[in-house]
Amino acid sequence: MTATGTRSGGRAANELRPVTIEPGFVRTAAGSALISCGGTRVICTASVQEAVPRWMAGRGKGWMTAEYGMLPASTGERKQRDISRGKQDGRGIEIQRLIGRSLRGIADLEALGERTLYIDCDVLEADGGTRCAAITGGYVALALAARKLQEEGLISRSPLTGSIAAVSCGVVGGIPMLDLDYPEDSSAEVDANVVMTGEGGLVEVQATAERTPLSRTHLDELLALAQTGIEGLRAAQEAALALP
Amino acid sequence: MTATGTRSGGRAANELRPVTIEPGFVRTAAGSALISCGGTRVICTASVQEAVPRWMAGRGKGWMTAEYGMLPASTGERKQRDISRGKQDGRGIEIQRLIGRSLRGIADLEALGERTLYIDCDVLEADGGTRCAAITGGYVALALAARKLQEEGLISRSPLTGSIAAVSCGVVGGIPMLDLDYPEDSSAEVDANVVMTGEGGLVEVQATAERTPLSRTHLDELLALAQTGIEGLRAAQEAALALP
Amino acid sequence: MTATGTRSGGRAANELRPVTIEPGFVRTAAGSALISCGGTRVICTASVQEAVPRWMAGRGKGWMTAEYGMLPASTGERKQRDISRGKQDGRGIEIQRLIGRSLRGIADLEALGERTLYIDCDVLEADGGTRCAAITGGYVALALAARKLQEEGLISRSPLTGSIAAVSCGVVGGIPMLDLDYPEDSSAEVDANVVMTGEGGLVEVQATAERTPLSRTHLDELLALAQTGIEGLRAAQEAALALP
Amino acid sequence: MTATGTRSGGRAANELRPVTIEPGFVRTAAGSALISCGGTRVICTASVQEAVPRWMAGRGKGWMTAEYGMLPASTGERKQRDISRGKQDGRGIEIQRLIGRSLRGIADLEALGERTLYIDCDVLEADGGTRCAAITGGYVALALAARKLQEEGLISRSPLTGSIAAVSCGVVGGIPMLDLDYPEDSSAEVDANVVMTGEGGLVEVQATAERTPLSRTHLDELLALAQTGIEGLRAAQEAALALP
Amino acid sequence: MTATGTRSGGRAANELRPVTIEPGFVRTAAGSALISCGGTRVICTASVQEAVPRWMAGRGKGWMTAEYGMLPASTGERKQRDISRGKQDGRGIEIQRLIGRSLRGIADLEALGERTLYIDCDVLEADGGTRCAAITGGYVALALAARKLQEEGLISRSPLTGSIAAVSCGVVGGIPMLDLDYPEDSSAEVDANVVMTGEGGLVEVQATAERTPLSRTHLDELLALAQTGIEGLRAAQEAALALP
């Protein structure tokens, strides 16, 4: 953000970055999407495994879980692979737990039967908001995989009870803003991620005050911005799922 | 919670569990506290290391970070140690990142100088709300260590800009409630953790809808409950720090 | 030890440090104790698992094993967690093998049935003799868990054939001494750990000459000192187990 | 391959699958390419790090190394991430060593100066020949990064002494064939990977007889097929590098 | 190699180093051999396990696999153990995959039944060509174990369809040479490993041009040299297996 409050590309405070979702990007996956939100691009795939983790076995219901990774060149400076460092990045673990919880928020695990749906989100290019892009794109991959399972007759009703999307927002230079890019995120006083269903229900709210505490007024404004953003993302999801 | 809405021990919906903080519980630490919130007990220690992580070196400022663990017998069924499983528990990583961010929310890292303050939070007994107890007790350990550093003349002003505490709340059976114990947490529709400064500023809000989306009305009620709870915790912190 | 041979606190060469054992310190454990031996404090818990390791399955007998850890702030300088270093501390492994062997020395694994008793010993404060305190306190945790298993009717006779305790001793400045604290241990020529049953039978003897070889005379004197010490520890164990 | 020897898609025995190389696919990388060889797609990036591994420091020359991974959904059945299994896949290690050796075969490490070029090859979709696609696409990523380093004036001459490409071939049903897809590879008697410079020099030959030993005649035929294939790949590389 | 092209010990370009194979070197193994090729010595053992890996179970056939290690003192400078570094050496993984593939090239896994044969190759002294020595000596260990299984009546026919041996060769100073020692290998332009059956069939060819590409003429010469070398190694294997 420049000193005069203009955002990169002349964006308004309540404006999303351009979003595109390319369904079926990975042909070997049961469902997939390449989502672009401005300079952030994430490959999302859904894979089906005909078994559940041991602790869930025998209950007649399925499981959904997410994994999140960053390709080494996705950030300006090369990011070492987790396997080379010997352990998974803590930030990545926190993010993939959020993605998994969010997607399970619209899951009907009984409808899924004793199988596991893995949502893998691998960041191709990172410019802020990768966890939200992962949830939004991950939903498209998931919906495509669910459709495929139904078409193949493996399940009789959808394992999804609705749709879900996520957007970041924050307070930058005292101004609440929607969908922060990386430079904005780095200088934000408050950084929030909001996950909502297609019907506008809150599934997860995470707000962190980095420098100065967050006021209730700002929290309300951020939630309102998020709602606007989610509507735009919901439209992009529907367009991607409507493709033949 | 029983069917009639009575909480265990006859607690009201906006009532904290009994809280006690024993300062100086670990004599080998620079600062320490044993915090009890109902059936949850957490050992909190602050340790000083005369160096910063490599990526922070040479900037004349310090670092604060937290680690969270659970003693194997702290839950009913024995919890395997991380080192035996070969990797740290994802939930523990997510929690310790929250604790670290929260405590850094009141840190003046320039005042700390080139040293690291480690806050270790080890759960002795778990009955819900361990991450919040860790933040609340961790602050006491931190304040005692900061006081010691000042008394020893190693730093000239406090590395803390205020106080901080955290409390959980949630919606159980349709009713917003403060400070959930484990059975309440397990059956909650919404589960939230709220971190606030002593002056009532929000530092972190995390709300997760487990079963049904969260309404804005409920979110407002939860934040109000949290504020009440934080005041009670703040009093316990002050009492602990006022001990000779 | 001062130059004149006086021990810290005016202790005699054959005198134990003050010992206290608080039974039931961890309410979530099947049995537990907080043992203090001078400046050393160890949290000991016994947990029951209704299964045995795979290599023991199907033999109708149980298993007992111990794990030993140090809380990061238990030593003056912060000790990094094993999981952060990526592997368990070799010293800790050596110690937990000694604790497990010692406790199995009084075990009746047939009486236990196909279940595992885990004894977890976590050092809260370290001032020498932590492995011996862990065995002595671990026995109390174990006896309480065994009593609980019997009271619940899960087993028909005690899985313990007697009691067990351990004490360190050493040669410091040419003088055999009982129950070394950390400064004494660091300057000792010989360092020994002796594990004995309540009836005075030797279960494990480990003597290490750090600087000058150990003479047979000194070995005999150390074993005699140990026997005295074990009697004191045995009294503290009995007092703890006699509490209502 | 069908019983009559017809290949999938009506391909001749000495015919490459359709190959396309999209340069600049990852904008955050110093150089990048998305290579498609039939149903195989690999994301290749080159990243520059202004340092060399410790064992190479101070010699005034650079280092080039490669890493190879497969996205979890790249194969039909989901492939677990290395970090979840706790160690890198042996096959992946063997492949990335081959990629690194091959690319270093055209490197002028003195020209590179004390910096490291990482070539990361992440398989998006696997249908046979991923290691060869990684080398062929990796060269394009490398050449683009080298060009960028020269344009930025960081190096004065190219760190590459030529071009390099790789192709697989094998004996299937007694017939030597070029560029095997996954079904062909799975039923091949002999499987070979050949790496050649743009001038036709052999850099690496790896031939493995899976079922019946390889005759010298067949080896000669495979090398001739490989040469034909490399020419086709070389043309695709040049086209990609000629794009503005 | 000296400037005049004379090899160490006055060896001719097409001459093997002295080779000896001591069968039965490790009495606790089902089959074993200590192979010496000049200054390279490798301990090879074959161990039988009455089970197959989970992914092979229930097919009525067995499995053969190899592991390769270097004793810490086997190279001039001490080589850290894999377990101390926390992960297996990439070079070792590449080598043990080659050894396993080569030995499986002469395996009749149906004849083996549902059991696993492990070939462990541990380098005692390394002076070039360790992977080839491991294959050549590993075959002797394997053949002895196979003989033992047959003598004990556990299998009714040999699980081996023939014999196998391996030799290195390379181009050094422009001259193709057989069986490189470490100094020759370090200065070679081309380094190749060739695995052949006793009947002269090629099982694996790996040629790497380290500095200048490999010409077809040189490749032909290397393969011819390898054939000569394999014959010598085959004689040593037969002599070892003929011992009473």
Added chain:
Amino acid sequence: MTATGTRSGGRAANELRPVTIEPGFVRTAAGSALISCGGTRVICTASVQEAVPRWMAGRGKGWMTAEYGMLPASTGERKQRDISRGKQDGRGIEIQRLIGRSLRGIADLEALGERTLYIDCDVLEADGGTRCAAITGGYVALALAARKLQEEGLISRSPLTGSIAAVSCGVVGGIPMLDLDYPEDSSAEVDANVVMTGEGGLVEVQATAERTPLSRTHLDELLALAQTGIEGLRAAQEAALALP
């Protein structure tokens, strides 16, 4: 041991198994020995590294440490490598700590200067008493390396203050016995390892009562047996070191 108390091979209770020490067994090591004690054979090497661990740097003194491993085929059933299991065997860690402590018991680390001596002990065949064989053979490897350092003028006086050897003993069927083989060790009531200097000073005593506590009388008898055994081992060490 048979029911009549006769030991395998007609050995007397106070008789060592045949011991041979082959010095210089590993030519790439600074010092080495292959020690055989009955059916137990251990490869011992000493390697010199011109640096000390970071925590010892700058004090002008050296370090000595030991590592212990078992080759996979050294026991009847194949023992999985530590690196395949992902962590070092606890028993191995306990043993290598004993070996290191014992050898440091005769070390003059100032005389060594700022370098590290690694003693690697790899068990070729295990039939009881491997840790004692490792200490006894490790001393020969160490003495040879020390001699080499002196001959090369790298150090001016020996870094060893004497010699050291170790032997196991135990109570089997009520009878104290020297140098237990594996079957004896498995059925022993008491198992002890005794480390002594060449002059007969005790360096380490470890006695474990497996089934029934150890009496003082038996402990005395075991120490006497050990002294006899050490004399025999000392003679074998001297013979090995006297070889040209």
